[in-house]
Amino acid sequence: MESNDAVPALAALAQEHRLAVFRLLVQAGLEGLPPGQIAERLKLVPPTLSFHLAQLKHAGLVQVRRDGRSLIYTVNYDAMNGLMAFLTDNCCGAACVVPVCEPQSATIVRRRATPRARPS
Amino acid sequence: MESNDAVPALAALAQEHRLAVFRLLVQAGLEGLPPGQIAERLKLVPPTLSFHLAQLKHAGLVQVRRDGRSLIYTVNYDAMNGLMAFLTDNCCGAACVVPVCEPQSATIVRRRATPRARPS
DNA sequence: TCGATGATTCCATAGATATAAAACTATGGA
DNA sequence: TCCATAGTTTTATATCTATGGAATCATCGA
Secondary structure, rough: OOHHHHHHHHHHHHHHHHHHHHHHHHHHHHHOOOOHHHHHHHOHHHHHHHHHHHHHHHOOOEEEEEEEEEEEEEEEEHHHHHHHHHHHOOOHHHEEEOEOOOOOOOOOOOOOOOOOOEEE | HHHHHHHHHHHHHHHHHHHHHHHHHHHHHHOOOOOOHHHHHHHOOHHHHHHHHHHHHHOOOOOEEEEOOEEEEEEEEHHHHHHHHHHHHHHHHHOOEEEEEOOOOOOOOOOOOOOOOOOO
């Protein structure tokens, strides 16, 4: 992930309701959830939730598939892992543990243990 | 970390210049950097940088100490680790790797490997 | 093909945010 | 005490964002 992708992703998460939606989807796993259930749990009216889901989708943090009349939103684990790797990039000599969530699928991004010279 | 802290932290990072400042400080480690050097590297005028540093500080992501005429900004690694733990909370049965950066200091937050029942 | 359900899009408004010029504050040395 | 250096605060403006009512779109079953 690069700065160009990270800023929209962080902006998408930097909002109370969207953060709640995202975390709900993280916990829902690959099964995902339809907007109806999300709206019910988080007490959001449909247009507002739809707006927030669109932001998360546009930022690449979630995906949608259709199942009959329902749309099913799921977390994009690769995007989530990429974001966290980006935030900790070159941290403490690249020696720290890499954030990795892997719910069956998701590309694993592990940090090389290679020590790195600090920019002078 | 809780939602009340996570939203301001994410909002602080959701801006091109602040994200660049934060990553610079992550890489600078415990030594930190004064605004003058940050401004020079990122080509920011003092008031703008000062504004962004204040946002990062207010969000708890960075700290300041004074060294003579210079102020030295450093990353708050605990806040950073807390934020990433929060984002991946209850992810994939709590089986995934926890993001941890530990530059000598910083409280380590490792996830318990306890499997967790998925909400039905 | 009609009605019901699930969800999105349009739109107006209220509120929050980024920027930099000018003014101010704090520290250290002469 | 005066000056220079290092940063912050104030202020005005331009821009972006969140919200929800009303209208619209998509799918399914009868």
